[in-house]
Amino acid sequence: VAAASGLLVVQGDTSSAGPLRLSGLKLVAGMARGEAVFHEPRIVVEHIVAEDTEAERERVYGAFRRMREQIDNMAKEAEFGTTAEHQEILETYRMFAYDEGWSRRINQAIDSGLTAEAAIERVQQRMRARMQEIDDPLLQERMHDLEDLSNRLLRIVSGRMGTAAQSGLTRDTVLVARNLGPADLLEYDRRRLKAVLLEEGSLTSHMTIVARAIGVPVIGRLNDIRHSVEEGETILVDGDNGSVIIRPTRPLATGFEQRMAMSQKRRAEFAAVRTLPAQTLDGVHVSVMVNAGLAEDAAALPMTGADGIGLFRTEFQFLVSATLPGRDRQQRLYTKVLEFAGERPVVFRTVDIGGDKALPYLTDEAEEQAENPAMGWRALRLSLDRSTLMKAQARALIEASAGKVLRVMFPMVSEPWEYEEARSLFEKQVAWAARAKRPVPTRVDYGAMLEVPSLAEMLDQLLPRLDFISIGTNDLTQFLFAADRSDPRLAQRYDWLSPAILRFLKRVLDAARAAGVPARVCGEMAGRPLEAMALIGIGAENFSITPAGVGPVKAMVRSLDAAAVRARFDQLLARPPKDMRKALTDWARRHSVTIG
Numbered sequence: 349v350a351a352a353s354g355l356l357v358v359q360g361d362t363s364s365a366g367p368l369r370l371s372g373l374k375l376v377a378g379m380a381r382g383e384a385v386f387h388e389p390r391i392v393v394e395h396i397v398a399e400d401t402e403a404e405r406e407r408v409y410g411a412f413r414r415m416r417e418q419i420d421n422m423a424k425e426a427e428f429g430t431t432a433e434h435q436e437i438l439e440t441y442r443m444f445a446y447d448e449g450w451s452r453r454i455n456q457a458i459d460s461g462l463t464a465e466a467a468i469e470r471v472q473q474r475m476r477a478r479m480q481e482i483d484d485p486l487l488q489e490r491m492h493d494l495e496d497l498s499n500r501l502l503r504i505v506s507g508r509m510g511t512a513a514q515s516g517l518t519r520d521t522v523l524v525a526r527n528l529g530p531a532d533l534l535e536y537d538r539r540r541l542k543a544v545l546l547e548e549g550s551l552t553s554h555m556t557i558v559a560r561a562i563g564v565p566v567i568g569r570l571n572d573i574r575h576s577v578e579e580g581e582t583i584l585v586d587g588d589n590g591s592v593i594i595r596p597t598r599p600l601a602t603g604f605e606q607r608m609a610m611s612q613k614r615r616a617e618f619a620a621v622r623t624l625p626a627q628t629l630d631g632v633h634v635s636v637m638v639n640a641g642l643a644e645d646a647a648a649l650p651m652t653g654a655d656g657i658g659l660f661r662t663e664f665q666f667l668v669s670a671t672l673p674g675r676d677r678q679q680r681l682y683t684k685v686l687e688f689a690g691e692r693p694v695v696f697r698t699v700d701i702g703g704d705k706a707l708p709y710l711t712d713e714a715e716e717q718a719e720n721p722a723m724g725w726r727a728l729r730l731s732l733d734r735s736t737l738m739k740a741q742a743r744a745l746i747e748a749s750a751g752k753v754l755r756v757m758f759p760m761v762s763e764p765w766e767y768e769e770a771r772s773l774f775e776k777q778v779a780w781a782a783r784a785k786r787p788v789p790t791r792v793d794y795g796a797m798l799e800v801p802s803l804a805e806m807l808d809q810l811l812p813r814l815d816f817i818s819i820g821t822n823d824l825t826q827f828l829f830a831a832d833r834s835d836p837r838l839a840q841r842y843d844w845l846s847p848a849i850l851r852f853l854k855r856v857l858d859a860a861r862a863a864g865v866p867a868r869v870c871g872e873m874a875g876r877p878l879e880a881m882a883l884i885g886i887g888a889e890n891f892s893i894t895p896a897g898v899g900p901v902k903a904m905v906r907s908l909d910a911a912a913v914r915a916r917f918d919q920l921l922a923r924p925p926k927d928m929r930k931a932l933t934d935w936a937r938r939h940s941v942t943i944g
């Protein structure tokens with residue numbers, strides 16, 4: 349530990365630096381310009397000279413104590429259910445948090461007459477300067493960890509523990525963070541939040557899905573972004589290419605603005621297609637619905653050009669609430685959503701809580717310790733165990749749908765009995781409402797989400813009981829490949845266009861068609877033109893996608909000959925090419941299919 353304290357540091361002061369271009373992983377497309385804001389803000393030290401040295405010393409002692417507690421707690425929580433990489437980081441944090449050398453140097457700086465904040469900052473700067481002379485990537489990593497801690501100490505000592513969302517955004521913002529949860533993101537003012545840059549992040553994590561839904565470009569896997577930019581500096585975000593320019597020069601900014609204008613023009617062209625029918629050249633009608641989760645999404649439905657909401661993620665209301673939303677609050681939301689949707693159908697999914705959508709007011713102790721929350725006690729599993737919760741949701745949905753058709757589906761059904769139990773709970777609530785002479789829906793359509801592979805083996809039993817089936821490709825692919833959807837290191841490893849996925853999906857689609865049960869694909873996959881083309885190739889005709897995908901997917905559909913792509917797929921799946929993505933891209937180009 350003593351040795352470590354002598355080593356730390358590097359980078360950091362970028363204020364005198366010139367422009368910098370970084371490349372990461374494109375998570376949500378789009379271009380934006382704004383000023384850097386750190387999700388966990390850096391503190392600007394205002395008072396340098398101390399009035400009472402003893403008092404400052406006490407403040408630093410107290411802050412160290414709190415920081416150590418926080419790190420210990422984080423480490424304790426992380427003993428179960430996080431990656432080795434995360435644990436390693438926490439171990440390093442702990443080592444620094446208890447490093448005597450570091451706290452001693454801060455105390456010496458206080459002795460020289462500085463305030464606690466100024467002392468912490470002075471030591472941070474000195475360590476940084478010393479480290480700049482040593483060229484060792486490993487030590488640079490360590491330095492970042494220490495900078496993190498040093499900033500945490502500063503926030504504690506100055507009593508500013510909140511995120512930037514709490515202080516509010518005052519200008520067009522590019523938010524910078526190591527990682528974010530979906531609830532973190534929803535706390536920001538959407539009018540000001542122009543883009544998000546992450547050091548981690550993955551394509552199908554719920555944060556990314558939420559960002560896509562609200563139209564905020566996101567780039568992930570930007571190593572070191574938090575140490576390459578200062579708060580307030582200008583950042584140009586090219587989410588279409590997965591790159592950013594920090595501190596742009598005038599010519600760089602001009603070039604960027606031209607590309608941004610072109611991108612907007614392309615978007616406008618897609619916007620024009622949005623309202624046209626999604627019909628292929630040979631007359632196959634494709635139903636294009638959208639995924640939504642907030643009342644605002646439903647309000648924007650007419651603008652998306654979609655046929656309805658194919659997946660309403662009811663848990664978003666739970667995610668943005670500090671306390672459990674009761675039946676009344678739920679009902680108010682569902683009523684509003686149905687009103688906004690008008691004639692267009694809305695498919696409500698019962699809550700999918702758990703996994704990467706943990707809720708502080710609901711989390712069970714056992715779940716906190718689960719090693720793999722995505723495979724844990726979540727979604728329907730949790731709802732069936734907490735039947736009071738599910739009953740409340742059923743009543744809210746039933747009452748909100750009075751005099752209308754209620755369409756409801758259950759997430760993460762793994763065996764048919766789970767679907768039966770959930771359906772029976774709803775049926776009992778409908779019967780109860782009818783007996784009590786309350787207004788009831790004119791009809792209830794029940795569906796199951798197929799996102800756990802085991803269910804595909806039971807379709808002969810399940811399909812006759814379903815009014816519709818919805819395939820969630822986000823979870824399905826994570827389970828088929830045994831690859832955590834929120835692990836950034838696996839973000840690019842497996843392809844939705846792999847023959848394994850497409851064969852699997854085709855089997856499910858064929859079985860549903862044979863049973864006369866409508867099937868809809870509602871994962872992120874279907875929102876991308878090339879992937880949607882492949883889905884049509886294996887027989888899918890109903891999609892529920894992210895709103896931004898409606899234009900591009902409709903443009904693809906309208907330029908496609910469904911019979912031709914289906915004939916091609918029979919060959920491609922029988923004898924898969926090495927690179928399916930390339931084979932499909934080539935085919936699309938040759939046949940002038942608009943794939944963006």
Ligand code: PEP
Nearest residue numbers: 799820821822823870871
């Ligand atoms: C899915 O898993 O594909 C899905 C649509 O549900 P969610 O992304 O909300 O888990």
Ligand code: MG
Nearest residue numbers: 799820822823
């Ligand atoms: Mg899912």
